[in-house]
Amino acid sequence: MKKTLYIFAAAVLALCSCSKGSDTVGGNNNYNNTAGGSYMMNIADNLIAGALEDLEIALEMGKTEITWASHFSGMTIIKDTGNTWKLSYEGPFAFDGVSYPTSFAMTVTRLNENKHADWDVIITGKRTEREGYSCQFESVGAITYRCTTPSNTGWNMLYGRLSMIVYNQYGKQDGCLLTFDGAPSQAIFMRGL
Amino acid sequence: MKRVSAILALVAVCVLLCTPSFAQGKREINVFMSGACTEYTRLNASKDYTRDLYGLYESQVRYVKSGPGLTVDYNQEVLDWLVVGGQFNLHRVEWEAYTVIDGKNSRIHNTKNKVAVLPQVKFRIPSPRHFRLYAKVALGMTVNIGRYYTQDPVVFAWDLVPIGCEWGGQRVYGTAELAYGSVIRGGRIGIGFRF
Numbered sequence: 443m444k445k446t447l448y449i450f451a452a453a454v455l456a457l458c459s460c461s462k463g464s465d466t467v468g469g470n471n472n473y474n475n476t477a478g479g480s481y482m483m484n485i486a487d488n489l490i491a492g493a494l495e496d497l498e499i500a501l502e503m504g505k506t507e508i509t510w511a512s513h514f515s516g517m518t519i520i521k522d523t524g525n526t527w528k529l530s531y532e533g534p535f536a537f538d539g540v541s542y543p544t545s546f547a548m549t550v551t552r553l554n555e556n557k558h559a560d561w562d563v564i565i566t567g568k569r570t571e572r573e574g575y576s577c578q579f580e581s582v583g584a585i586t587y588r589c590t591t592p593s594n595t596g597w598n599m600l601y602g603r604l605s606m607i608v609y610n611q612y613g614k615q616d617g618c619l620l621t622f623d624g625a626p627s628q629a630i631f632m633r634g635l
Numbered sequence: 636m637k638r639v640s641a642i643l644a645l646v647a648v649c650v651l652l653c654t655p656s657f658a659q660g661k662r663e664i665n666v667f668m669s670g671a672c673t674e675y676t677r678l679n680a681s682k683d684y685t686r687d688l689y690g691l692y693e694s695q696v697r698y699v700k701s702g703p704g705l706t707v708d709y710n711q712e713v714l715d716w717l718v719v720g721g722q723f724n725l726h727r728v729e730w731e732a733y734t735v736i737d738g739k740n741s742r743i744h745n746t747k748n749k750v751a752v753l754p755q756v757k758f759r760i761p762s763p764r765h766f767r768l769y770a771k772v773a774l775g776m777t778v779n780i781g782r783y784y785t786q787d788p789v790v791f792a793w794d795l796v797p798i799g800c801e802w803g804g805q806r807v808y809g810t811a812e813l814a815y816g817s818v819i820r821g822g823r824i825g826i827g828f829r830f
Binding site: 477478481484536537538539540542571572573575576577608610612615616 | 788
C-alpha cells in the first residue's frame with residue numbers, strides 16, 4: 443500500500459509541474475484587455491469624431507441631412523435649443539474597414555466657435571455583428587471633445603466615460619468602460635463589469 | 636442533442652444510485668488527476684480583434700487549454716469482468732484577471748468551468764492479481780458553467796479508455812489509464828479504494 447501511495451504522490455507532483463506552463467488555468471490573460479480598449483476606441487475616435495466632422499461640414503453648408511459621401515451618409519441633423527443638435531443614423535459603418543449595421547442617437551452641444559469646435563457629446567448606439575455578437579454603447583454623462591492643437595486639425599483631448607455592453611447569442615458577454623481624461627492614448631479601459 | 640444529454644445524465648444518476656442494489660460484487664471509488672490537454676487550441680486566428688466582436692471574444696488566444704483535471708468515479712462489480720458505474724469530471728477551471736490598460740486596477744473572475752457526468756461501463760481484462768488491466772467507455776453530458784461561456788450550456792460528452800491498469804493491493808491500489816474523448820485526450824492517474 444505504501445508503494446502505491448508513493449507512486450500516486452509522485453505522479454500528482456509530476457502532473458502539477460507539467461501544468462504550470464499553461465497560460466489559462468489559473469493564469470492571467472491580458473489579451474482581451476488591450477484589444478477591447480482598441481475596439482472601443484473605434485466608437486470614440488471613428489464613430490463619434492466622424493459624426494462631429496460631418497456635423498461641422500453640414501453646418502457650414504446649412505444642411506440638415508448628410509447627403510454626400512461622408513462618414514455617415516443619411517445621418518439626420520435636427521437643431522435643438524441653443525448650441526445643441528440632435529444627430530441620428532442607422533446604416534452600415536466600418537471599424538477599420540469592417541462594416542456592420544450601426545445605429546446611434548447623439549445630442550451634441552457646441553462649446554466654442556473654433557474650426558473644430560469643442561463639443562459635449564451624449565450618445566447611445568448599437569452595432570450588430572456576425573455570429574450573433576452585438577454591442578450597445580452609451581456615454582456616461584457627456585463626453586467632451588476638445589481640440590487643443592495649434593493647427594486645429596482635430597480633437598486631441600477627450601474627457602468623460604463611454605460604456606459598452608457586449609452580447610452574444612447566449613446573452614450578456616461582457617461589460618466594458620473606457621474612461622478619458624485627456625489624450626485618448628491614455629484612456630483607461632476596464633472590462634468584466 | 637440536449638435531450639440525449641439529459642437522458643444520459645439521468646441514466647448516470649440512476650446508475651450511481653442503483654448500483655449497490657442490483658449486484659452483489661465489490662464497489663470501488665477511484666480518484667484521478669488528468670494532466671493532458673482538455674481542449675485543443677483553436678487556430679483560426681482573427682486579425683479583426685480590434686474591429687470585430689467575434690474576433691475579439693473568440694480568437695484563438697483564449698482557447699489554449701491545458702492543465703489538470705479531476706475525475707472521481709464510482710463503480711459496482713456486476714460480473715468478474717464487468718463493472719458499471721459513473722464518473723464525475725471537473726476538467727476545466729479557468730480564472731481570468733481583468734486589468735485596465737494602465738495596470739492600476741484588476742479584478743479576478745472565475746470565467747469558465749466544465750463539469751461532466753457520465754455513466755460508464757468498465758471491462759476487466761484477464762490479468763495477474765497485482766496488475767489488473769481494463770478498458771472503459773462512458774457517455775454523458777458536459778455542463779459549461781461560467782461567466783463568459785460562448786457555447787451551449789449542456790453538450791454531449793464521451794470518454795473512451797482503450798487501456799487502463801490497476802496495481803497494488805485489493806483494497807487500496809494505484810490506477811492509470813489512457814483516455815480519449817470530449818472530456819480529456821491524454822491520460823489519468825489516480826488512486827482507488829475497493830470495499
